[in-house]
Amino acid sequence: AQTVTQSQPEMSVQEAETVTLSCTYDTSESDYYLFWYKQPPSRQMILVIRQEAYKQQNATENRFSVNFQKAAKSFSLKISDSQLGDAAMYFCAYRSTTTGANSKLTFGKGITLSVRP
Amino acid sequence: KAGVTQTPRYLIKTRGQQVTLSCSPISGHRSVSWYQQTPGQGLQFLFEYFSETQRNKGNFPGRFSGRQFSNSRSEMNVSTLELGDSALYLCASSFGQVENEQFFGPGTRLTVL
Numbered sequence: 001a002q003t004v005t006q007s008q009p010e011m012s013v014q015e016a017e018t019v020t021l022s023c024t025y026d027t028s029e030s031d032y033y034l035f036w037y038k039q040p041p042s043r044q045m046i047l048v049i050r051q052e053a054y055k056q057q058n059a060t061e062n063r064f065s066v067n068f069q070k071a072a073k074s075f076s077l078k079i080s081d082s083q084l085g086d087a088a089m090y091f092c093a094y095r096s097t098t099t100g101a102n103s104k105l106t107f108g109k110g111i112t113l114s115v116r117p
Numbered sequence: 118k119a120g121v122t123q124t125p126r127y128l129i130k131t132r133g134q135q136v137t138l139s140c141s142p143i144s145g146h147r148s149v150s151w152y153q154q155t156p157g158q159g160l161q162f163l164f165e166y167f168s169e170t171q172r173n174k175g176n177f178p179g180r181f182s183g184r185q186f187s188n189s190r191s192e193m194n195v196s197t198l199e200l201g202d203s204a205l206y207l208c209a210s211s212f213g214q215v216e217n218e219q220f221f222g223p224g225t226r227l228t229v230l
Contacts, residue, residue, distance in 0.1 A: 033215070045207060045221035091160065097215050103150055103173045105209075105219065107160035 002027045002094050006108035013082045014116050020067075021077045021111050023092030030054075033095040034068065035105070036077045040088040048090070051075065079113075087115045119143065121210050121222035129228045135196040138225045142189050142210030148172075149191035150219065151183060154205040163206075166191050167213050195227075203229045 003026045013019035025034070036048040051059045051068050058066050063083075067076045079086055092108040122141045130136050142149050150173075151163040162175040166185035183193040189210075195202055205226050209219040 037221075042223070043205065044223050045209075047218055047220075050218075095215070103148060103165040103167070103213075103215075104162045104175070105150075105152075105160075106162070109159045 002029070002032075002096065002106050004092050004094050004106050004108040006092055006111050008111050009109070010112045010114070012114045012116060013079070013086075015082055015084060017082055018078060018080045019082055019113065021079070021090050021092075021113065023075045023077070023108055025073050025075060025092070025094050027073070027094065027096075029096055029098065031097045033097065034066075034075045035093040035095065036064070036066070036075075037091045037093060037107075038086075038088045039091065039110070040085075045091075049077065082115050084115050084117060087113060089113070121208060121220050123206075123208055123222040123225050125225060126223065127226045127228075129230065130198050131230050132198055132200060134198050135194060136198060136227060137192050137194045138206055138208075138227070140191045140193075140208035140210070140222060142191070142208075143220055146210040146212055146220075147189055148211045148213035148217075148219075149185060149189065150209045150211075151191070151193050152207045152209070153177075154207060154224070155203075160207070163193065198229045200229050203227060 032053045034051045049061045063080045089110045091110045093105045148167045150165040165173040169185045185191045205224045207224045209221045211217040211219045
């Protein structure tokens with residue numbers, strides 16, 4: 001079974017600065033998807049960024065980018081130019097590509113990010 | 118395009134009762150997945166329905182069940198409620214293929230007294 005670990009429960013960043021959120025995972029599969037989701041206090045989960053394991057290039061979405069290290073099973077999220085609206089809980093998630101199991105997202109425990117003005 | 122909607126948003130029940138939660142997916146989406154979110158256990162997958170069939174199931178007791186209708190709307194039912202069932206229940210919809218993004222609803226907050 002796959003597991004996702006987010007070891008930092010909380011982090012804080014100054015507005016306009018850069019912050020990196022860490023995530024490690026364990027799997028025996030070679031092809032899979034990794035995601036970062038954001039859950040603001042309103043609780044609606046939003047996809048921030050996703051990475052397909054077979055792609056070596058790190059995904060980027062505006063101020064958000066990932067550092068995907070497949071051999072190390074590490075998937076960190078970098079938020080540049082942090083904004084007050086980035087304050088939320090962030091979840092790292094894994095999704096298999098195996099038929100019959102690919103609908104399930106396995107989440108880490110999440111990290112609460114606060115942004116200081 | 119309307120997002121995923123869940124009803125009710127808040128619910129208070131007592132132990133032993135049963136509850137039904139509803140999820141309406143984004144138009145055109147055929148897959149609905151359910152997750153339970155608690156402070157202690159985090160987000161855990163309950164089950165997924167695709168075209169009215171349960172396609173995947175998590176490790177929850179049989180008290181947790183679901184179904185999907187022909188219009189893709191889904192319901193989940195929890196019978197004989199326990200205090201530990203207090204949680205935020207999220208549903209997510211997608212077109213159903215592995216490469217498709219899952220879109221989450223706002224959740225139903227269930228409190229069991």
